[in-house]
Amino acid sequence: MSWLSNLGQFAKLMGQLPRLKEEAERMQQRLDQVVVEGDAGAGMVKVRMNGRMVVLGCTISPEALALNDREMLEDLITAATNQALEKARQALGEETSKFMSGMGLPAGLNLPGMG
Secondary structure: OOHHHHHHHHHHHHHOHHHHHHHHHHHHHHHHHOEEEEEEOOOOEEEEEEOOOOEEEEEEOHHHHHOOOHHHHHHHHHHHHHHHHHHHHHHHHHHHHHHHHHOOOOOOOOOOOOO
């Protein structure tokens, strides 16, 4: 992009700052409501996370505990958490795309804190 094009996008963004702030706050509220789940070991371990990548809970099945294998359990917790994290990142990306589109901004405009 040319510097003139970037300057035009910046000017457009500056004119929309009040709306931008309001929409960003709404997006953060929606991300609080998004709940994703990662699981490992055929559901022996499940981790729930919101769209802001905050872990909401972890469930370990009685079967997993009965195995009495600490290393395996640690691996399952790690795998389930990573799966939930990937799903949360996808949700964040989708919300960010909706936000940018709703504001009439190009998807490639990397705003701080927006993904």
